[in-house]
Amino acid sequence: MNTRSIFVGGLVTALVALSSGAAAQSNASDTPAFYLTGTCTNCHGTQGRSAGAMPSLAGLSQSYLVEQMKQFREGKRPATIMHEIARGYSDEQAALIAEYFARQSPVR
């Protein structure tokens, strides 16, 4: 299975789980998720491997990451900044990002 089919596979899962409206207009199946993850990696590290106090995201499960984004967005998980940033992402984007980081090998 090549990388592209993994992306598409992940996206299909996301689309089944979420409303199809936003997904249909963005034609996201042609856009590798890693472009979007570039908005996370300045703080959480390239491929989700942080060099500082922010947590590494590499290898965390997709469902955990999606749930954290939801909790930040809803103010249920306390944060200094992530509650502000999480509100800038759609459910669909959160799912794409989570799918990517879940696939990276975890930091030991």
Added chain:
Amino acid sequence: MMQRHAFTRRDMLRFATASTTLSLLSACAGAGPVLKPVGKVVVVGGGFGGATAAKHLRMWSGGRVAVTLVEPSWQFVSCPMSNLVVGGSKTLADITVGYQGLKRWGVNVVHDTVSSIDADKHRVHLASGTSWSYDRLVVSPGVDFLYDQVQGMTADASTVVPHAWKAGGQTVLLRRQLEAMPDGGVVVMSIPLAPYRCPPGPYERACQIAWYLKTRKAKGKLIVLDANPQVTSKGPLFTRAWKESYADLLDYRPNAKVTEVDVPGKTFVLELGDRVKGDVLNLIPPMRAADIARASHLVTANQRWCEVDWITMESAAVKDVHVLGDATLSAPGMPKSGHMANQHAKAAAAAIIEIFSGRRPEPPTMVNTCYSFVDDHRAIHVSSVHRYDEGKKTLVPVAGAGGVSIPDGERWAIEGSYASGWAQTIWADMLA
């Protein structure tokens, strides 16, 4: 015409070999037969924008885009965190990173200066006499100063009245002047009208100078002359920090535009003629996109900034040239910051790879985070998320997202550790 270079099995093997230790690279190389993007990119400038673009063009294309980065400096010195060198809680070595990491990604790093860009022939000429051809050019040149707007001030005079707004020798010069100043001396800094590089930066600097005075030269004073009517970023937070920590020694004066410098007399002259003398002067001059952008006809707005297409970062004026970072005419609500330049770079890298692949680039999402240290360990932030608006044809801040630190100084220590982590991680994201 865009040149395309045949992507051979041999190339793929070479890239695959070079990337065995880089899992994402190897993963992407597997997508090669599907995407088939091959092209040549020259990147001008190795700062937050250029270095990030160079790395991500290599990484995201699985090594199939050839990248040459032209940067005069042998090492990257970060503007973010450089105010802590001025304040004395960090050294220049702490904020300096080499370019070896980019070489490991297969970026051809050339330490030289661009003398001209021939956009018609798709070629960049360097001071050494060599030249490089490109399919797509990325220009991330930063800013240069408008000394002609400040009478009596010249580039040469910045060795006496430092700007310290490009990190490196200037940062150290300002630090040395503060160290040499006797206790009881007066420091005067001047902030230009917005827009300028790093909106909260001057106010962070005020904190750092004030922290140095408070801890080492308690009889000293800092006068901040701000051309703007109020603190332009995180206003209530900076005002609180000043009041709580530096009330006795920091004198902030809004609507105080410096129009002249008496360099030998160490005196700033304001628009209405008032004179403010100091022992150490720090002039952050008005600024515009760097010289190379102007010489290459990329500057299209107010003779200062470069307009771009916010999907691809391609210049509004010159085809196949992408402009990043502080040099751009900012989209609404978007600061000129290193973090933002990193985001511009990723949007440009993605767009270029998509174009090389024969596809239409998707509109990007971008995030900004700016931390400012109020002393040696506490920091405050401002954040925003930006999305493309199809109607307005630009990026706009997402309503309801973004914000600033809570106004409680006790909570700013944890943010200080995130601010340090931010610096370490973004330097690695662009250079490692």
